[in-house]
Amino acid sequence: MYPDPNSSSQKMYDRALASLPGGNTRTTVFMKPYPIYAARGEGCRVWDLDGNVYIDCINNFTSQIHGHAHPALIKAATAQLALGSAFGLPTASEVDLAELLASRLPSVDQVRFANSGTEAVMMALKAARAHTGRPKIAKCEGAYHGSYDYAEVSLDPTPEAWGRNAPVSVAYAKGTPDNVLADVVTIPFNDTEAAVSLIREHGRELACVLVDPMPNRAGLAPANQAYLEALRKVTREVGALLIFDEVITFRLGYRGAQGIWNIDPDLTTLGKIIGGGFPVGAIGGRRDVMAVFDPRPGKPALPHGGTFSANPVTMRAGIAAMELLDEAAFARLDAMGEAVRSGINEAFHRHGVPGGTVGLGSLLKIHFVDRPVRDYRSAYLSEEEGRRQMVFSRALLNRGVLAAGNGLMALSTPMTDADINAIIDAASGALEEVARTL
Numbered sequence: 270m271y272p273d274p275n276s277s278s279q280k281m282y283d284r285a286l287a288s289l290p291g292g293n294t295r296t297t298v299f300m301k302p303y304p305i306y307a308a309r310g311e312g313c314r315v316w317d318l319d320g321n322v323y324i325d326c327i328n329n330f331t332s333q334i335h336g337h338a339h340p341a342l343i344k345a346a347t348a349q350l351a352l353g354s355a356f357g358l359p360t361a362s363e364v365d366l367a368e369l370l371a372s373r374l375p376s377v378d379q380v381r382f383a384n385s386g387t388e389a390v391m392m393a394l395k396a397a398r399a400h401t402g403r404p405k406i407a408k409c410e411g412a413y414h415g416s417y418d419y420a421e422v423s424l425d426p427t428p429e430a431w432g433r434n435a436p437v438s439v440a441y442a443k444g445t446p447d448n449v450l451a452d453v454v455t456i457p458f459n460d461t462e463a464a465v466s467l468i469r470e471h472g473r474e475l476a477c478v479l480v481d482p483m484p485n486r487a488g489l490a491p492a493n494q495a496y497l498e499a500l501r502k503v504t505r506e507v508g509a510l511l512i513f514d515e516v517i518t519f520r521l522g523y524r525g526a527q528g529i530w531n532i533d534p535d536l537t538t539l540g541k542i543i544g545g546g547f548p549v550g551a552i553g554g555r556r557d558v559m560a561v562f563d564p565r566p567g568k569p570a571l572p573h574g575g576t577f578s579a580n581p582v583t584m585r586a587g588i589a590a591m592e593l594l595d596e597a598a599f600a601r602l603d604a605m606g607e608a609v610r611s612g613i614n615e616a617f618h619r620h621g622v623p624g625g626t627v628g629l630g631s632l633l634k635i636h637f638v639d640r641p642v643r644d645y646r647s648a649y650l651s652e653e654e655g656r657r658q659m660v661f662s663r664a665l666l667n668r669g670v671l672a673a674g675n676g677l678m679a680l681s682t683p684m685t686d687a688d689i690n691a692i693i694d695a696a697s698g699a700l701e702e703v704a705r706t707l
Contacts, residue, residue, distance in 0.1 A: 310337025411645025545586025
């Protein structure tokens with residue numbers, strides 16, 4: 270049972286405290302009183318240092334859509350490793366993956382690779398500035414787009430900092446320069462009228478509007494169709510670019526979220542599942558916008574390097590991962606996601622616990638709020654709601670299911686019907702524990 274002061278994970282954490290700040294190198298995996306250390310993974314399961322086994326519904330925060338150690342991905346990566354892992358030269362593998370991605374996204378003519386979703390978003394924002402000659406960006410309140418200082422503005426504002434009439438641009442990290450805040454217009458998610466008004470107000474200075482169609486940190490509520498259509502229309506009206514952050518939502522379907530909502534952004538950022546389990550990021554978009562990276566005329570408008578960008582191990586594993594994700598694979602992921610969401614929602618009702626799930630496809634998020642979740646503010650937890658979520662997360666873990674502490678679950682292709690039933694049963698048992706605290 271977690272926590273166990275005599276566990277190998279506790280001992281490893283004690284050791285880590287000496288060499289890592291807070292014993293940690295990824296804030297997202299930190300847990301109190303100590304994190305569980307992974308020893309190995311196979312399929313949809315992961316084993317910790319003590320030999321405990323869990324159904325993995327974190328999947329490295331949505332990146333492992335084929336679970337762990339998938340034979341096809343191992344084969345692709347090891348075959349390339351035998352030929353070399355990285356070169357100071359381009360390889361055919363980056364052309365192959367770029368062509369695959371462009372074939373799935375009608376809005377994408379060309380692709381440029383990076384090493385993370387953070388870097389992809391950073392370069393997309395810089396590309397928008399280079400293309401338009403404008404300084405400002407707009408982004409949604411509470412939406413996570415990586416660690417670039419402009420992209421992380423207003424990631425987790427507290428209610429006292431929300432602002433009365435419109436969202437206020439609030440620093441996420443201590444030391445964020447004031448001029449960064451001045452160049453970010455924070456807009457509400459799923460509030461069409463307010464968002465359009467703010468975009469028009471700052472239109473002449475806006476290089477782009479950055480939006481995640483189903484932002485995890487802002488509640489994982491899907492965007493309203495009318496909201497995204499309005500963003501597409503108003504960005505064209507004011508001459509700003511529309512950027513879709515599909516680092517996570519590309520796992521929603523064969524053509525990502527933009528295929529589901531039938532909207533073509535000017536730029537798209539990708540990551541996670543397109544790397545086959547290896548570090549990756551990508552920026553894709555219209556040819557005229559992507560021309561800012563083109564070095565043929567001389568110095569490009571936006572120079573961009575990266576020692577491991579488009580390394581062939583990532584490219585080959587990514588190709589293998591994407592080829593496995595055909596229309597049938599997505600249909601099965603959709604069915605599994607719907608089964609888990611429905612099963613957990615029924616358990617909420619059966620145990621009399623306020624809350625439920627949101628999400629689409631293979632993604633879901635569990636909320637302990639007695640109100641519709643449509644944006645960051647409606648998903649914001651009170652102290653009591655946060656306590657219920659903490660009880661649930663601990664109880665779910667002790668029933669052999671790994672989920673993110675904020676309730677996020679990401680399913681994977683190796684999961685069977687038995688695994689789906691086990692996830693629902695574990696969630697029901699955890700909700701029963703929550704019910705006893707009401």
